[in-house]
Amino acid sequence: MKNMKKKNKLILASSSITRIEILKKLGLQFSSVSPDIDETQLIKESPKNLALRLAKEKNLVVAKNHPDALIIGSDQVAVCCGLVLNKPLTIEKAIEQLLWQRGKKTEFFTALALSKEAGKVLKVSYVKSTVEFLNENHISDDVISNYVAKALPLNCAGSAKFEGVGVSLIKKINCEDPNALLGLPVIKLCKFLNEWGISLISLAK
Template sequence: MSAVPSPSNLSTILPSAPQKLILASTSKYRKELLTRLGLPFSCVSPAVDEQALTGETPMAMALRLAEAKALAISQTETDAWVIGSDQVVDLNGLAMGKPGDHAKALQQLQSLRGNTVRFHTAVCLAKGRATQVMNVITEVTFRDLDDATLHAYLLAETPYDCAGSAKSEGLGICLLEKVRSDDPTALIGLPLIAVCTLLRDAGFKIPGSL
């Protein structure tokens, strides 16, 4: 897990007690994960263009998009704390995101099989224009499976909204040989250890008082 300095510092606005929390995402996976912390929050779509920039590394892309998603909401919802997150697969420097359809998902899995890759899962906490960003790296080794097995998996799971097409919390676990990470929920889409760190630094109580 690595913290990345941001232009603004959240510590300058800590005196005002945090009350409103927004997840800048409509992902059902991230919503379910954040629900585990027992904090009230709402979900808002950030409407951010997720295309990679020319020459951008996978890690830089994940960090940029996580911050962009949070800022897209926090600059209008100025009284709220906003969480943005993004995940990018790093295959030897090649960025890989959500496939969107079956054909692209099969191509992704064909590229990933037999390889060890990095999943960059970045998370940003923002309020107004102040941000704090962290990146969590998960190292994943894929099994060397044949096309028929990959095709059967895709038909059963339809993971077309998952980066790298490997839905590890579901049937996608059968595609994997090894997973290494300091933050076990990062591969699903939201690194909760990093999120807890950011929220506690911002004054949230986790677990909250009864």
């Protein structure tokens, strides 16, 4: 039993409050480590490949120091009309991003990297979600400014916290996994674990 418990130690390679909350709601026993990586997009790198690369890099940075753990790395990239929407970091930038997205469709590429044995065994995939925002007839400048002031989505790709009042800005969502849109593809996580003979329930407290 001791070896099994050690083998199934779980670490989230992220300090994202949303991802931490998702794992907590699943009842999992885990710790979180914040990886320090350069998240700059490479020349000609697609949004999908950017998300996949960053999820993998976050995973491997943590995995090398925790060879006995299952490591979860994840990253999300938002793109609207060919423009990658990075984390806004400021209120002004968040408002600018949301004004830009009004009446448009934004694609969110949420990547997952799961590893074991210090990263020697690694699975990587992604989920694409499409969000159609309401247009200016339904979302005024004041509504967007008020939303940003209250929700402070400064560390969210695309400046929208869909788990909160950000849902009021949306006309339609097309997504195979709601948790992926929030930042962590849980269905993919379960699939990867099952392929290794590990059930999600076995990782619960």
